Amino acid sequence: MNQAPSYIHTQYGQILRIGLCAGGILYLVLLVLKLGTALPVISGITIAFLFSIGWVFGSLTVQVTPKTLSWHFGPGFWNKSIEREQIESVRATRTKWWYGFGIRLTPHGWLYNVQGLDAVQVTDKNGKSTLIGTDQPESLVRALNSKH
Numbered sequence: 416m417n418q419a420p421s422y423i424h425t426q427y428g429q430i431l432r433i434g435l436c437a438g439g440i441l442y443l444v445l446l447v448l449k450l451g452t453a454l455p456v457i458s459g460i461t462i463a464f465l466f467s468i469g470w471v472f473g474s475l476t477v478q479v480t481p482k483t484l485s486w487h488f489g490p491g492f493w494n495k496s497i498e499r500e501q502i503e504s505v506r507a508t509r510t511k512w513w514y515g516f517g518i519r520l521t522p523h524g525w526l527y528n529v530q531g532l533d534a535v536q537v538t539d540k541n542g543k544s545t546l547i548g549t550d551q552p553e554s555l556v557r558a559l560n561s562k563h
């Protein structure tokens with residue numbers, strides 16, 4: 416039986432989406448300049464690829480229920496979760512800009528991020544840390560430290 420979430424928040428990666436659109440437009444302009452015409456197949460594949468990346472990695476939803484912390488990108492891609500009873504500690508932190516966006520292995524554990532440098536570091540009872548990017552670090556920490 417699913418528990419009602421005590422916290423749920425979706426952060427949208429506007430910088431990522433704008434970057435993908437700008438990159439796609441630049442690519443198509445360069446293609447036209449180089450070849451004299453935009454090839455419909457290459458243009459269509461490029462636009463579909465960039466749209467797919469933006470759709471899948473353009474948002475990160477974090478949910479806290481009485482039993483679990485879970486997060487996923489976009490429409491439910493890359494679902495991850497941890498049982499709350501396995502969480503040893505949580506703390507708000509800032510990531511380095513060079514860690515980037517998406518899914519990255521950092522010196523502090525795996526990072527799941529769509530925009531910005533704010534994150535919550537979740538350390539489990541085995542000492543494994545995970546960084547979850549969020550624009551609401553204090554609210555997420557409060558939700559994880561609550562008893563319900």
